[in-house]
Amino acid sequence: MTTSATLGRASGPAISVRGLEKAYGELQVLRGVDLDVAQGDIVALLGSNGAGKTTAVKILSTLLKADAGTATVDGHDVGSEPASVRGSISLTGQFAAVDEILTGRENLLLVGRLRHLADPGTVADDLLARFSLTGAGGRRVATYSGGMRRRLDIAMSLIGDPSVIFLDEPTTGLDPQARLEVWDAVKRLAAGGATVLLTTQYLDEAEQLADRIAILHEGRIIAEGTLAQLKRLFPPTEVTYVEKQPTLEEIFLAITSGTNTSASAKEN
Ligand SMILES: Nc1ncnc2c1ncn2[C@@H]1O[C@H](COP(=O)(O)OP(=O)(O)OP(=O)(O)O)[C@@H](O)[C@H]1O
Ligand SMILES: [Mg+2]
Numbered sequence: 718m719t720t721s722a723t724l725g726r727a728s729g730p731a732i733s734v735r736g737l738e739k740a741y742g743e744l745q746v747l748r749g750v751d752l753d754v755a756q757g758d759i760v761a762l763l764g765s766n767g768a769g770k771t772t773a774v775k776i777l778s779t780l781l782k783a784d785a786g787t788a789t790v791d792g793h794d795v796g797s798e799p800a801s802v803r804g805s806i807s808l809t810g811q812f813a814a815v816d817e818i819l820t821g822r823e824n825l826l827l828v829g830r831l832r833h834l835a836d837p838g839t840v841a842d843d844l845l846a847r848f849s850l851t852g853a854g855g856r857r858v859a860t861y862s863g864g865m866r867r868r869l870d871i872a873m874s875l876i877g878d879p880s881v882i883f884l885d886e887p888t889t890g891l892d893p894q895a896r897l898e899v900w901d902a903v904k905r906l907a908a909g910g911a912t913v914l915l916t917t918q919y920l921d922e923a924e925q926l927a928d929r930i931a932i933l934h935e936g937r938i939i940a941e942g943t944l945a946q947l948k949r950l951f952p953p954t955e956v957t958y959v960e961k962q963p964t965l966e967e968i969f970l971a972i973t974s975g976t977n978t979s980a981s982a983k984e985n
Contacts, residue, residue, distance in 0.1 A: 731912035736786035748936030761927035770916035807874035864895025
């Protein structure tokens, strides 16, 4: 799904990570993460609780310094050019960053003014419409449902047209309908040419939404590819009449439960 060529953006990966390491005290969380994300792709970073997904996203969005390794986002080095990286990205964190006291529209206006937009009102109204929040725009966020809050959070992160969008667990805690709404919003972002790196623990989310899937386990990306490529790591079970394709959930559990962490072909 690479539409970037039509937008005239620089070629090369939108995100490139080599040998990224991060420890918190004694706890070595990232042990040499390598990852490339092509422009215009939606990539899902999968991993269990505590695998280091938020840590990786924080490093890529310049909120945290890596101990070792390199990472570039939109061609800018996260360590040496953090301001340029920040100018290219948006981050929607794991916990919603909206202001409860303000209305939805006021939240959007606030960010628009912080980003020095010429006409924050028009941008706010456009985003409310895009995220089906026009009717609720004048209400305090404290009265919003979880799905509405999350959609507003994502809408706020899009102000300024970032080319690379980080979404840390965008649908955690949402009901199925709200999840579908967020998925739809994410797909439209990528269709518009943005690159999306999202973290998730929902394997069906990765399956439905992502062009490519990267599995973070024990500090490294132990498998990466399209769903079809990951499925080829685990050939279908051969039975007399029925060919069973493994689900992504089976692939994930098989890869992450093995003591040998290299993702090699295996009969199941
Ligand atoms: N500031 C910190 N100080 C100490 N330990 C931390 C800090 N931040 C994260 N950790 C630890 O690092 C590990 C990775 O955390 P991280 O938040 O990156 O995981 P995650 O994959 O995002 O997990 P989750 O799915 O629960 O959001 C965890 O064991 C966590 O407890
Ligand atoms: Mg996290």
